[in-house]
Amino acid sequence: MSGGVDSSVVAGLMAEAGHEVIGATLQLYDHGAATSRKGACCAGQDILDARRVADRLGIAHYVLDRENRFRDAVMRDFADSYARGETPIPCVRCNQTVKFTDLVDLARDLGCEALATGHYARRIDTPEGPALLRAADPVRDQSYFLFATTREQLAFTRFPLGEMPDKAAVRAVAARLGLGVAEKPDSQDICFVPQGSYADVVAKLRPDAAAPGEIVDAEGRVRGTHKGIAHYTVGQGRGLGIAVADGEERLYVAAVDAPRRRITVAPRTALPVTDARAGEANWLVTPPAAPVRAQIKLRAREVPQPATIAWDAAAGEIAIALDAPGIVAPGQAAVIYDGDRVLGGGFLRARLARAA
Amino acid sequence: MSYLDANATEPLRPEARAAAIAALDLAGNPSSVHAEGRAARRVLEAAREAIARRFGPGAVVFTAGGTEANALAIRGLAAGRRVLVGATEHPAVLAAATGGVTLPVDGRGIIALEALEAALLEGPALVCLMAANNETGVLHPIAEAAALCRDAGALLHVDAVQAAGRVTLPEAGDSLALSGHKLGGPKGAGALLLRGGLEPAPLIAGGGQERGRRGGTEPLPAIAGMAAAAEAPMPDLAPLRDALEARLRIIAPEIVIAGDGAPRLPNTSCIALPGAAAETQVIALDLAGVRVSAGAACSSGKVARSHVLAAMGWGELAGCAIRVSLPWNATAEDVERFVEAWAAMRARLSRRAA
Secondary structure (H helix, E strand, O other), rough: OOOOHHHHHHHHHOOOOOOOOOOEEOOOHHHHHHHOOOOOOOHHHHHHHHHHHHHOOOEEEEEEOOOHHHHHHHHHHHHHHHHHHOOOOOOOOHHHHHHHHHHHHHHHHHOOEEEOOOOOOEEEEEOOOOEEEOOOOOOOOOHHHHHOOOHHHHHHOOOOOOOOOHHHHHHHHHHHHOOOOOOOOOOOOOOOOOOOOOOHHHHOOOHHHOOOEEEEEOOOOOEEEEEEEHHOOOOOOOOOOOOOOOOOOOEEEEEOOOOOOOEEEEEEHEEEEEEEEEEEEEEEEOOOOOOOOOOOOOOOOOOOEEEEEEOOOOEEEEEEEEEEEEOOOOOOOOEEEEEOEEEEEEOOOOOOOOOO | EOEOOOOOOOOOHHHHEEEHHHHHHHOOOOOOOOOOHHHHHHHHHHHHHHHHHHHOOEEEEEEEEEHHHHHHHHHHOOOOOEEEOOOOOOHHHHHHHOOEEEEEOOOOOOOOOHHHHHHHHHOOOEEEEEEOOOOOEEEHHHHHHHHHHHHHEEEEEOOOOOOOOOOOOOOOOOEEEEEEEOOOOOOOOEEEOOOOOOOOOOOOOOOOOOOOOOOOOOOOOHHHHHHHHHHOOOOOOHHHHHHHHHHHHHOOOOOOOOOOOOOOOEEEEEOOOOOOHHHHHHHHHHHOOOOOOOOOEEOOEEEEOHHHHHOOOOOHHHEEEEEOOOOOOOOOOHHHHHHHHHHHHHHHHHHHHO
């Protein structure tokens, strides 16, 4: 229970269905420190909202201190990923560790029969086990962020919002249940960067990722100075501060070379590629023995693109051949779909430097 | 339901409830000149005498609670003195003793007297020591510490919030902090007992109440309840607590009890189950109808790592300890319910770990 409307409605629906519901709120970072408000409580308003919802529903509610775990498994990973020249996706890491590993463990320790979350995704049972599907509401669908959930974790999990037609329907349930959070605005961006810049957080944990370096073009000419690789992601066109000559195409980040602390830029047309590889794979189906046709989603705000997928079991990597070239940002998730169903996914790897 | 979290707050004692309710009907302000004011003043002064009789001798300053009593003593007496605090003191003391020097404790949680003695050589000091620790129940040698302080010309402030009403307090120390609800009174009153004519600078100035030591109209119902609770007989909880620990040791020889072998409050047991997160234990027991705690609870309700057990050198095990604290009205059935719930919890956790 984050204190937001989604997980509040989930708690309400489960209680209404007659289950014995235990509310759990994760304290992931020191809210007072994150917002730099001197003397502010370690708990933010969201935790108090969650407690109020639980009180309203008459369910038990616990605040779980996961500050250390979150710092190690999510924030540090976030900073390390930037320092490697990648663009991390912390929500996937959080789901993978703090939420679906630790919370499932706690729920089992307490003798619970299931973990219900406010994610927009569907989980259905098939003869081969549970399947993860996109949410009914394509705008809210969060299945991309859940690809790393293991099949065992998925079997224990319920997504009561998966069939909701839209957010308005969820807010309507919150209002019907008398939950004060019905009109609460959606949370934005990265939860542990409530204000200010994510790059400041990275700089604190990995100063090396905030050290300036050269911006070079494909010909190796120095085109400017960057303010630390943590500020850049592949495909980014803004904030480069490069003067473009008359008639020259605008330049975009084509690659981030962490060891040399160097950003390579190129015209937009030079960015898309057709081949990519994804590691740390998680399969929600039996991994395919031969290349298969599927759709693949390479960033959160993108529709899945047709591709051919091959499982390189020896390397533990997924080889992706896109039908149409796309922009690949290392560190982001590559999630494989068969229609609505999530088959698996991995984290995009940096491409080997192209032979000059 | 079994309530075994007395060190957080004691259940209200019936005599305290009766006194508080009677005081609610007193219309007068204790500072007023007229008959109603004088009637309220009589109840206030009777309460003051009762507290002094029980925990004195000394002048009693009523406060809003134990935290304020500690803060008044430390902030009000520290001028011109170095503040020396025990490593396992309550956050109320640690927060008031800003810039203080920390005195270590041994593995049992007892203050290292030789460290105190050495620190006292370095000039005028105000020493802050708790009579009993809130998490482990471990008792500090207050009389010995007081003798060292006297010899060195230092002041000793004793946080007696947990010890008062549970063990006989040594007649030592220059000031003593008390909390009403930890005695079984209502929440909202505490007291600072001052010996030897000490006059701490007030934290809250105002209408001259409490002889100018603490401004604000006294919360008479809470104070009357506190005094009534202070006069109640001390329960004999050691047999129940010892039986509880003996039962657990038979069920689970792997448990570790904090301050084992040290003198402790008779109602407190801090029990570590290796490998089991304290948070999980507290939640599991709560769901089974048994109320215990772990570490120091933040106002958000999250369970924070115990600085007390860390100071005792516990390392990882500090995260596996729960505090069971028997209230004045604990029964053998409460202990039985706890032992059953704890054993069931342990069985489930070890099945899961297997």
